[in-house]
Amino acid sequence: MALTQAELDAFTGTENIYQHSFGKINYTDGVKYLATEGQAFWLIDAIASHQTRQLLSQQDLQEFQLWQLTVSEDKSAVLTCQSDSDIEPVVRQEIPYTDFPLNSTKLYLVDKVLMLPSEY
Template sequence: MPELTESELRQFIGTTAYHRHWLGAFVLTDGVQYLAEKGQAHWLIDAIASYQPDARVKDDPMLKDFQLWELTVDNNSAVLKLSRDTDNVVLTQEIEYTDFPLPYIKLYLNEKVLMLPSEY
């Protein structure tokens, strides 16, 4: 099981480099790259990228510049949620099994840059 703590992620306050996602949908900050590697969460980044061409996302003018992504984990299952803003949910995906090491993570996709809230 991957090991990652919230305090490790809070150390990221900006980025020194951008890491292009293999699908080309966006770039990742250093913090999100660390999350993907240390938390073995490339699947989470891929899931977010896979929704970018979805009509509910690409045709929504409010989601062009900013997206709020939240993953909530409970008993090795999870729910991934995209919102325009707090409590304005666009879509949810139930994930039957995950070994993601944190009970909750929030990510911002701001102008094609996926980042941790501390990097915003």
């Protein structure tokens, strides 16, 4: 059974907070479900790897980051980070291939906790 957006939207809170192995961020039950069912732990790794001094030196990205993964028909993807949906992305990572099951997904990083928008 493939991961669906409806399954992700059902997460409206979290009972657990998981620490990422890089130690830079934590994540919720919903993100763990997305990573497990969507075989996308690499997505958490990618977001954690961008938590650098350079990125975090931008005041508006210290408390809130909007991450978006957009998958093309050719199965390439783009991962972006911005401080708000109407602001130009400060991170843009090209991903040559992914088998991520959704066309796109959004994640929020709030005070170093990665969560689904429905968990915010």
